[in-house]
Amino acid sequence: MMKRRLYLCLLSVIFFTFNLQAQNFKKPLSSLSYDELKDAFFKNEGKIEIQKKYVKAFLGKAKKENNTPKIARGYYYYSLLYDDNRKIVYFDSIINNVVLPSGEKNFPFVAYLEKGYFLSKKYRYNDAINNYLKVEKLAFSKNINYYYKAKFAIGILKSEKMGEVKESLPLFWECYAFYKSQKNNPDLTFDYEASIFALADTYKSIKKTDSASYYNRLGYSETKRSKNEYLHNIFILNEGANQVLVNNFKATLDSVTKALPYIIKNKDYNNTLAAYYYRAKAYQGLGVKIKAVENYVKVDSLYRLNLVISPEFSDGYKFLIDYYNENGDKENRLKYLTTYLEIQNQFQKEYKELSVKLKNDYDLPNLVKDKESLIKSLKTDEKKYFWLIIFLIGFALCLVSISIYQSKQKKIYKLNFEKIINQTSKPEILNNVVMTQTQKKDINLSNSLIKDINDKLLNFEKNKLYKNPNISIQYLSNEFATNTKYLSLVINEYKNKSFINYINDLRVDNIIEELKQNKNLRKYTIAALAEEAGFNTAESFSNAFYKRTEIKPSFFVKELNGI
Template identity: 35%
Template sequence: MKKIPFVILFFLIQSLCFSQSIRGFHIPDSLKTKSFNQLEENYNKVFRINNKKAGLYANVILAKGKKEKNENFIYDGYYKIAHIKGLTSENGHPYADSLIEITKNVNNKEYPAKAYILKGILLNYEFEYKEALNYYIKAQQLSKDKNLDQFFYIKKLIGILKTATGENEDALPLFLEYYNYQKQKINTKDQDIKSYIGSIFSVANCYNKAKQYIKAQDYINIGIHECNKYKDYTHYPYFISGTGIVNYYLKNYKKSIDSHLEAEKSFVKNNDYWNLAITYYFLGKNNYDTHHEEAAVKYFIKTDSVLSISRNFDPITRDSYEILIDYYKKKGDKKSQLKFIDKLFFADSIINNSKQYLSKEIYKKYDTPILIEKKEQLIADLNSKNSLLYIYLAIGTLIIFVLLLLYIQNVKKIAEYKKQANKLLEKSRITVSLAVDYKRRKEESNIIEQKGKSPLSDKRLQDIKMKLELFENNKEFLRKNITVDSLAKDFDSNRDYLSKSVNELKEKNFSQYLNELRINYIVEELNKNDKLRKYTISAIADDIGYNNSESFSNAFRKITGTLPSYYIKLLREENEKL
């Protein structure tokens, strides 16, 4: 980058981050004479160990870089400050955005790919997985054939996203590739100790998530050994935390508690709220499983408090809310019970919204480009291959096309459900009752006269008609396991006659009649009762007589054109606008 454009750009962007890193910040006297190499060395010693100190060194690097107009150290300063802020649940995005802006025309080994990697890391810390993936893919494109370190590092980052969706078997090969790459470098002049030890942790963590606890502990032991060997303790507390998790699942509760209490000190010191929340969660689980309920509850409440501070949520902690709800139910504390029911409901909404789409995006945006890249390699090598490669190429293309087609169909289906949910809500607004309306009831009352002579006895038909009206008015259709046989018995009739009567009076078969009564009823109730909207689909289905949520959802979709989950979500959104 030329100096004059850089200076102009520097003054344009400094308003974004300069106030946070320079205004009011003074380089301590003890650091004024330090060289950039010394500051870098000091930063590396305390990163993830004492992030407050690491943040100080990062600010000094940025301040000195700007003062001396050294572009490389300005880049480095922005990168380090943003990363520290991401780790401590602060807003590092202005720094990452500035770094992307000032390096967008740079073309060297590090940048601009490193700026996009940083942005993805910050989004990952905030559980914005879909957006994080976009930046990783951009970085992968920029680093291709330029920087092997970045290329393999991005594999690790993609692996981290895959573990977030429970795709641990797919993530493990990525972590092992990164580990083997770093292991090969460790005895060369290009060794990167911090990345090497970090790669060991990634493998150990993935084995932990895959419930292969013995293998996880093997890699944790390797990691701790390497921390001591190279005197680099950046990842040490995470290995200790991993040991606590392994021992919990292996039911070594005492060892697990000791490890988590040791890790807690580092996470508190560094304001690492995410890992601190996980630590408190496992301390709660250890106490709960060993029947120390009061201690468990205290740790679960701490878990919730820390997650509230960080404004993040980890799905693994979900069952802590269930335990808290049961605990306060036994105590008769309805206020606290309701509080944690709301917390659980919120947790489920996060899980459903993030995890549901993440897995699709990773498959579509990461795996598919890899398949395409392989396809391009096949084409490049086509002259030296036999005709069998054409078959592989065709199969690969077909798979990609089918996956894309399925994805598009799924998007269209979701859009249609949302559209029908809006139509359903609009009907309720213009006071057209979704239950059987007055006009239909009047038509049914006159149906015998309108139809002329009925093949059924008028007197018996009138008797069935009256009983059906009582059946509807008394909401008896909400009972479970109603069949035409059981209702015929209640009506002192027989199956065939009741079935024909329903066809005659309602112009539909018995199954359609029963489903419409139930669905029209629940739509009205959902419109009126906001508490009902907080129930699970299974609970609602059970309340109106269905044996499972699938049969309820299918009936709801056939009658309304949408699914109950989409309609409930729309009602909640409308309620929030009021």
Template identity: 25%
Template sequence: MLIHKSEKEFQLIYADSMIIIAQRSADKLIALQAHITKGLVLFNQNKCGAALEEYLMANRLAVQTDDTYYTYQLKFLMGQTKYYLGYYDEAISLLRECVEQYDTEGGKPYLISLHALGLCYQGVGKLDICSALNKMGIQDARETEDYDMIPFFEQSEGINQYFKKNYRNSIMSLEGLNTSLIKKNDIRNETVRNFYLGKNYIALQQYEKAIGYLAKVDTTFNNNVFIRPELREAYEIMIGHYKSKGDYRSELYLMKQLIKVDRYLFTNFRHLSRKIDKEYNTGKLMAARKEANEATETKRLLQILLFTVSVGALILPLTLFYRNRRNKIKKRKKIEKIINSQSAEENEEEMHVLGINLEIVTAILDNLEKFEASKGFLEKGLTQARLAMILGYNTSYVSKVINHYKECKVMEYINDLRINYIISLLQNERKYRSYTHKALADEVGFGSAQQFVKVFEKKTGVGLGEFLVQI
């Protein structure tokens, strides 16, 4: 589509124009296509939450049109986006449907879905299932002569070997991909490859080689503004490396870069802020900055560190088309054997942990996404009971789901969303920096300035006043 060949800054404008035209036409199919297009634009700009909203709107239209092609295209797109957002279990459910559907047609939709499904299993630690799907994908790609897909499965398996601690095997797999990725100009996957090569060499204590690969992550961020949450660790490793060598200039440079990275990730991945695994949290970075500045007699080189996430993801262009139907009953049985071998056990475990029907859990999670997207957390006086009413389920179910999936209590979840939101406002809109503490508290729904200040410091590790000074 021409929209994807236009300048990046105009793509969203064109997509919005398509939606306006579709609304005027009252044609559901045109509207569906317009929302998909906008979703793809947002996804490629790493605005995954907004992209998912567009896909959900398109999906509601697809149900009304009863169009199988778009139904499964949207299942894939929603599954891919949920994987990127770190909702692996939900993504697995959607992508399994796609694999089963496209298995009979074959071609690239089947291979892309199979690959994405393998990544989800990798994300939940089911490494053996991921390896089995990678092996199957490579075999099927060769049989259908779809050789372009093979490097994606090979890279997935190379990363899988890293997680299995087979570091030398991982290096052999990943280093062999260099030429194919460069030929494709696949910046995203080349960057992920460089990151895991660096991690492998760290594990083998070959630090200079590791830093060489990890530095390429920073080069890509500078040149292409591409970063994924899992890649953030490259900066922490490099900061620690240069600090141990007493190279404060490089350390300061990387700390400044890490702040830029975190701003970007916070803006685009704030939904997973509680799951981040960071060595350099806000308080630690401020202390490290002070130490590094004193060592180099440099003042005020850094700004405050924001919050971000650690998940990994793959962005692949999706071209869905149908080929001649072929009989793949044996292959389907093989896939089902690989995947379903643990499905009953997983479902029992989920019910055991929460004691709630899985459909209800999924519905609550979907409603929480909508609640966050609509900024419902800004409502003043919001309580656990009120949130349960908004979501449409009882307080017990809502509390259990938030405790399990958000890894915090209900009010802590609400307050975290509020603090993340006010940090974004303070960072991006200067007028809020002159607000009183009471005005800022009112802006995000806190009952008092005292409560707001207390929660802010607990969340960030620094006082509100100190934060404002550092912006």
């Protein structure tokens, strides 16, 4: 989450340095130069209607003169005025409608990059990745700076959105090595310091505390030299978070106390959330539960305000759930339990889709590219890289096999889903059991007893008494005024299933019909659906649902919502 904030800042300083100057506003807008219009546009930041006039004049002037770099810049200025889908429209205007000279260094790379970041903010991760990959492909030979900016963005998606922290480390190392070689370039100072932070934060996440401290100290020193007060305090906060891992909780509290005022001053809600989280962890480690609860509640408040949280910071909810359980506060326990489950469900959905996309569109192509490079080097030193090539090929084939398997499995799931949708519900027990000689099964029970049990089972099904989570064969035989053996024999012989499977199938069939009819029910969590169906746990519900339908309930609900 801290890296995401850094990336936002990184993008905002990509290619503009603004030295605002006083303007002669009495001059007609059409007579102003590009620089004058640009300066007036940024001088009136926050005054949208006034800014629109200047950017309109800027773009109109550029179109009249057919100045394509300025046209692209005009569309970019328009994109800065909005935080909705209009922003994408202006990015696409640059990408699709402006033919730029081959020597242009910033466009269309910046449009793809900022579009990717905006899409990531809107949780459209697959679309974001596509734009980052385009930058990486186009910029390698034309503007190497953007190549590494795209690589940095992909690293952030891996670490922040997928939890693949170790996998992101090589990407951040590449970026750090490049920016370190450019550290004397003032235009890349922030990029260099951001890459240091990415390494420090990644080493912290994988619990390599000594390495994390090394890069935190390096970042602390570099930001002090560049006088970057904001990032300077982010390194202080990150080292405080690192100290939690070595149980140096007092050092954590000291770091958070120093950094938090500057972070709040910069309206950095994500890192404010992180500061409260680590302060809570420190108090938790010191055994001061009340203070830990206070700070975890602040984390929750910031999450509710922005609806953004990373997996790293979500485990505070487990502490709150346990705390309120111990204190008998059912209302607060339910509140935080519900929020925690919602967050976990969202993580599961986002990461699954993103993982497949990155593996198919980024990891695998790069493995293939690495393999081709190794084959070339093999001509001069064949034995040295032989086993590495075999490993890469085998790994790539494994990924392809997994992808094919997942695709086939999804097709099977869809067929099973269609089968469920198209079939009509049938009662488990026939309305009448006619005991002819050919139909009668040799279970040593009288026709009248079989009919009596069958009639009671029909009533049992009709009134949906199977939804009682505590139902058992002993309980039901008592209700039917018979014994467990007779009841079990009738169900086993006439339904070809055990008592448990009979009850589970009734519950699954019923919840399927209710989900078809009730759209509100589809908003329930799997745990809530399990309870509604009559199961004691989400796991037993999922297993029974899969056994009955050969698909998971989560897949069924997702497909049902798509109809």
